[in-house]
Amino acid sequence: MTDLVATARSLFAPGKGILAADESVHTATTRLSHYGIATSAEMRRQYRDLFLGAEGIEEYLSGVILFSETLSQKGNDKKAFPKSLAARGVAPGVKVDLGTEPFPSSPEELITQGLLDLAERLQMYKKQGALFTKWRAVIRIDGDQLPTSVALHENAKRLASYAKEVQTAGLVPILEPEILLEGTHSRMRSRAVIEETMQTVFSVLEEHSVDRASVIIKTSMALSGAESGKKDTPEEVAEDTLSALIASVPRQVAGIVFLSGGQTPDEATANLAAIAKHAKRANAPWPLTFSYARALQDEALALWKGKEENVPAARAAYLARLAKVSAAVLG
Ligand code: 13P
Numbered sequence: 001m002t003d004l005v006a007t008a009r010s011l012f013a014p015g016k017g018i019l020a021a022d023e024s025v026h027t028a029t030t031r032l033s034h035y036g037i038a039t040s041a042e043m044r045r046q047y048r049d050l051f052l053g054a055e056g057i058e059e060y061l062s063g064v065i066l067f068s069e070t071l072s073q074k075g076n077d078k079k080a081f082p083k084s085l086a087a088r089g090v091a092p093g094v095k096v097d098l099g100t101e102p103f104p105s106s107p108e109e110l111i112t113q114g115l116l117d118l119a120e121r122l123q124m125y126k127k128q129g130a131l132f133t134k135w136r137a138v139i140r141i142d143g144d145q146l147p148t149s150v151a152l153h154e155n156a157k158r159l160a161s162y163a164k165e166v167q168t169a170g171l172v173p174i175l176e177p178e179i180l181l182e183g184t185h186s187r188m189r190s191r192a193v194i195e196e197t198m199q200t201v202f203s204v205l206e207e208h209s210v211d212r213a214s215v216i217i218k219t220s221m222a223l224s225g226a227e228s229g230k231k232d233t234p235e236e237v238a239e240d241t242l243s244a245l246i247a248s249v250p251r252q253v254a255g256i257v258f259l260s261g262g263q264t265p266d267e268a269t270a271n272l273a274a275i276a277k278h279a280k281r282a283n284a285p286w287p288l289t290f291s292y293a294r295a296l297q298d299e300a301l302a303l304w305k306g307k308e309e310n311v312p313a314a315r316a317a318y319l320a321r322l323a324k325v326s327a328a329v330l331g
Contacts, residue, residue: 008254037306082129176218183225198248234274251285260295273328
C-alpha cells in the first residue's frame with residue numbers, strides 16, 4: 001500500500017469521520033451573521049477554535065478539512081491549528097478550490113475555479129501540514145433540464161485535473177460533486193443524477209490516469225428536493241443512495257464520505273445510520289463515513305453566539321452531536 005492510500009484509508013477508522021470546517025470567508029460570514037456574530041479574521045479564528053480546540057474530538061474525528069486562512073492561524077493553545085490537530089491524531093486537510101462561477105456554455109449552471117495556480121498552492125499547504133485536500137463542484141437539478149451533460153463533463157474534467165495534480169504533489173484528493181438539495185425534484189431524480197454524475201467523474205478520471213485507490217468521494221445523499229414537499233424516510237434515503245453509488249463508484253476507491261447539504265443535524269444523523277446499516281447488509285465494497293459542516297456545527301453555533309462564556313455549552317452540544325454521528329456510522 002502506498003503512503004497516499006494509507007493516509008486515505010486512515011480517514012475511515014471505525015466510528016470516525018471528517019469535520020468540514022472549510023467555509024470560505026464569504027460562507028463563514030454568512031453562517032456567523034445568521035447567529036448575530038459579526039466577522040473578522042479574529043472572530044473566524046475563535047470560531048475555528050471552538051470546533052478544533054474542543055477536548056476529545058479525536059475520539060470521533062479522523063480528519064478536519066480547513067480553509068486556507070485557518071492553516072496559518074493559531075488556536076487558543078498558541079499552536080498552529082494543523083499542528084495541534086496532528087498532535088491529537090486528527091489529519092489536517094484543506095479546501096483547495098476557489099469557489100464557483102457561471103458556466104459560459106450554460107450560465108444557469110456552475111463550474112469550479114482554482115486550477116491555475118494549484119501546483120504552487122499545494123506546495124505551500126503541504127509545508128503548512130495538510131495531508132489531504134478537497135475540491136467541490138456544484139450540480140443543480142432543475143426538472144429534466146439540469147444538470148446538462150456538458151456542465152457535468154466540464155466539472156468532471158476539473159475534478160480529474162485537480163485529483164491528478166494533488167496526487168502528484170503527494171496529497172490525498174477528496175472529490176466532492178455536490179448535488180444540491182434545493183429544488184422541487186424527487187428522490188428518484190436525485191438518485192439518477194448522483195449516478196450519472198459519478199459515472200461521468202469516473203470515466204474522466206480514467207482518461208486522466210488518476211489512481212482510484214487514493215481517491216475519496218464526497219457525495220450528497222439521494223433526497224427529495226427541499227421544495228418538493230416530500231420527506232423521505234431514512235430507509236428510502238439509504239436504499240436509493242446506495243443503489244446509485246453501487247452502480248457508479250468503483251470498488252477500488254479509498255472510501256466515500258457524505259455531506260449534510262442542509263439537512264438538520266437529526267436528519268443527517270438518522271439518514272447516515274440507515275445508510276451504514278444498509279451498506280453492511282448490501283456488502284458495499286468501500287468504507288463510508290461522514291464529512292459534515294452544518295450538521296456538526298449548527299447546534300453549537302446557536303449556543304455560542306460569539307461569546308467566550310458560552311464556549312463550554314457550545315462544545316458540549318458539538319461533542320454530543322459527534323458522538324451521535326459516530327454511533328450512526330458504526331451502524
Ligand atoms: P455540509 O455538511 O454543510 O453540506 O458541508 C459539507 C461540505 O463540505 C460542503 O462543501
